[in-house]
Amino acid sequence: MTDVSVIILTHNEEKHITRCLQSLLPFTDKIFIVDSFSTDRTVEIAQSMGAVVVQNVWVNYATQFNYGIEHTPFQTTWLMRMDADEYVMPELADEINRRLTSLPDGVGGVYVKRRVFFLNRWMRHGGFYPIWLLRLWRRGDGFCEQVWHDEHIKITRGEPIQFEHDIVDHNLNNLTWWTQKHNHYTILEMINLLNYRYQFDNAEKVQPKLFGTQEQRVRFLKEKYASLPLFTRPILYFIYRYFVRMGFLDGHAGFVWCFLQALWYRFLVDAKLMEVNIRVGQDRDKIIDYFRTEYGKDLRAIRPQQVSQA
Structure with missing residues (x-):
C-alpha cells in the first residue's frame, strides 16, 4: 500500500460511498471519514469497508475538512482529499502506486484531473474538462482555505506537479x-x-x-x-x-x-x-x-x- 491516507466528508452518502471506497482500496486502506451525523447507512457501510469514521457537527466545508486534517489517525507522508460522490480511475490508482512515494522532497502537492458526469454523460466540453485540482499533499504542508464556497487546498511548502490520470465526479442523486x-x-x-x-x-x-x-x-x-x-x-x-x-x-x-x-x-x-x-x-x-x-x-x-x- 502507498504511504497515503484519504480524508472524506460525508452526510447521507449511501448511494456513493461504496463506489468511492472501492476505488481507493487499490492504493490505500487508510481512509478517514468525518461524517456530519448521517441518518442513512453511510457510517455502517464505510466502517464495514475498513474506514475510520468520526462524527462532527457541520459548520462549513472548510472547517469540517480542516477538522479532518487535524484529527486524522493516520501518520502517512501524504494526504488526499476526496468527495464521497467521486471515485478514482484505475489508471490514477496505478499512477499513485507507482509515482507518489518516489517524488522529490521539493514536490509539495499533486494535481489530478476531474471528469464531471451529469445525467450519466461526461461533460467533456464547455471548458469543464480537464479541471485540475490539487488533491494530494504532504501531511503538515496543506490546509483547506477558509471560504464559504468553492474551497481549494492551499499548500504551504514545496511546488505542485501534475499526474496524468483522473478522478470522476458522478453524483447519482436526481x-x-x-x-x-x-x-x-x-x-x-x-x-x-x-x-x-x-x-x-x-x-x-x-x-x-x-x-x-x-x-x-x-x-x-x-x-x-x-x-x-x-x-x-x-x-x-x-x-x-x-x-x-x-x-x-x-x-x-x-x-x-x-x-x-x-x-x-x-x-x-x-x-x-x-x-x-x-x-x-x-x-x-x-x-x-x-x-x-x-x-x-x-x-x-x-x-x-x-x-x-x-
Missing part, C-alpha cells in the same frame, strides 16, 4: 436534489461575491493570479466576474460555456448542464444579490445583520487558518 443543493449554494456564492467588496473576514485564501495555478486563475476570473453588472454576467457566462467552449457538443445533457450551471444558478445568485440591495442597501453592517437574520450565516465567522498541521 435533478431535484441537484437543484435544491445548488439553490443552497447560491447563498454561499452570494457571500463570496460580496466578500470581494466588503472583506467580511481576513482568512488566508488562494491568491488570484491569471497565469498561476488553475485555482489561482479561477479566483482571478471570479473577481473579474464579480465586477460585471448583475444579470449581464450569467448570460455572458452561458454564451461562453455553451457556444465559445462548445458545450453544445455534449448533446442534450450538455445543454441542460450549461443552462443550469452557467445560467440558472448564477442568475439566481444575482437575483438574490439584488434582493439584498433592495432590502438593506449597500451598508456593510446591515448586510451582515441581514445574512444573520435571513440565512443564519455570520459573515465574520470565518477566521484565519488555525488548524494544527502536525
Whole structure:
C-alpha cells in the first residue's frame, strides 16, 4: 500500500460511498471519514469497508475538512482529499502506486484531473474538462482555505506537479436534489461575491493570479466576474460555456448542464444579490445583520487558518 491516507466528508452518502471506497482500496486502506451525523447507512457501510469514521457537527466545508486534517489517525507522508460522490480511475490508482512515494522532497502537492458526469454523460466540453485540482499533499504542508464556497487546498511548502490520470465526479442523486443543493449554494456564492467588496473576514485564501495555478486563475476570473453588472454576467457566462467552449457538443445533457450551471444558478445568485440591495442597501453592517437574520450565516465567522498541521 502507498504511504497515503484519504480524508472524506460525508452526510447521507449511501448511494456513493461504496463506489468511492472501492476505488481507493487499490492504493490505500487508510481512509478517514468525518461524517456530519448521517441518518442513512453511510457510517455502517464505510466502517464495514475498513474506514475510520468520526462524527462532527457541520459548520462549513472548510472547517469540517480542516477538522479532518487535524484529527486524522493516520501518520502517512501524504494526504488526499476526496468527495464521497467521486471515485478514482484505475489508471490514477496505478499512477499513485507507482509515482507518489518516489517524488522529490521539493514536490509539495499533486494535481489530478476531474471528469464531471451529469445525467450519466461526461461533460467533456464547455471548458469543464480537464479541471485540475490539487488533491494530494504532504501531511503538515496543506490546509483547506477558509471560504464559504468553492474551497481549494492551499499548500504551504514545496511546488505542485501534475499526474496524468483522473478522478470522476458522478453524483447519482436526481435533478431535484441537484437543484435544491445548488439553490443552497447560491447563498454561499452570494457571500463570496460580496466578500470581494466588503472583506467580511481576513482568512488566508488562494491568491488570484491569471497565469498561476488553475485555482489561482479561477479566483482571478471570479473577481473579474464579480465586477460585471448583475444579470449581464450569467448570460455572458452561458454564451461562453455553451457556444465559445462548445458545450453544445455534449448533446442534450450538455445543454441542460450549461443552462443550469452557467445560467440558472448564477442568475439566481444575482437575483438574490439584488434582493439584498433592495432590502438593506449597500451598508456593510446591515448586510451582515441581514445574512444573520435571513440565512443564519455570520459573515465574520470565518477566521484565519488555525488548524494544527502536525
